[in-house]
Amino acid sequence: MTETPVMAPMVDRLVDGLTASIVERGYRDTTVADIVRHARTSKRTFYEHFAGKEQCLIELLRRNNSDLIDGIRAAVDPDDEWQVQIRSAVGAYVAHIRARPAITLCWIREAPALGVVARPLNRQVMGDLTDLLVTVTQNPGFRRAGLTPVSPPLALILLGGLRELTAFIVEEGRDVEDITEPAVAAATALVTPQAGSQESHRPFTS
Template identity: 70%
Template sequence: MSTALDNGARPAADDPFRGRLLDGLASSINERGYRDTTVADIVRDARTSKRTFYEQFASKEDCLIELLRRNNDILIANIVAAVDPEADWRAQVRQAVTAYVDHISARQAITLAWIREAPALGVVAHPLHRTAMEHLTDMLVDLSDNPGFRRADLAPISRPLALIILGGLRELTALLLEDGRDLREIIEPAVTASQAILGGR
């Protein structure tokens, strides 16, 4: 099972029950979807109790927000690790997009919960969304300010343009996930659009 807590991302000081509950939620989302997941499903998959759940999280929504926050942190780390800052800037764009697609392909239900379910939680999820977009924007700005980009005389991308790229990518991702299509279809349009924006300034 791939969860948002793969790759050793769980903090060393994390309560083991908290990690198990997040894994339980990830497992239930993969199996049932977020809307049909109950706290009973989470604790059953985590092999723990409702009492333990409520010692760690105020609600199912609170648990989801923490799961998505960690998943977004791993997404950013995976993209940064995949990009060679010395490579030609066009190659870097393809590396970043491919790493994004690899990550979401392994976490399709969790990705869709991030894009479609979390906003429906209302104001409680607003900090998650803002923080995720800020961190993703920071990542794009940082990635476009490295030797490969500087050799091409390209300035770092502006934050508004980075947000435009991210917003379009999120919507395309959601549409392909909802239609059950091959997520590799994201790669070429995302690379083309990103290269056009990054290289055309």
């Protein structure tokens, strides 16, 4: 179940301040002083809302990941042919990454490095994305083609690979459009398993 994000005007400003600083100098070099400078407020106000920049990053990434999921969901028409749905989902993912590459790298590289404090966020986003992928493959366009919905374990494998590919392309400074064709090919292969495969019917337990 998705946690309710922190909502307050000052929190919005602080999160926006962190976003600006990450774009300007990266997360690791960002200080609380940088955040409040961009947010045009004080350190005292910052610490009234967050224990430190790690908690502010977690809130930023929670919102970012919610936007990502909402964007993919909005882009996919359940009645489209299944191939079109895959391209629509990948297109929405790529558009999201293109709009915020620095934040994407924080999600992939920095959040896991935070350790236990970020573990709920990491589990939540991967769980939400897995659920979304499973749900999409249950849509009418997939059912008409006689395709079995992807299993959660296979969805997780696809998402893990996609995250790493995304980080590689962004870190290399390449066009994020380079994500599209490999992602479409992997998703297509995932929903059209070889005859006799039983993997899609196996339950997943975390």
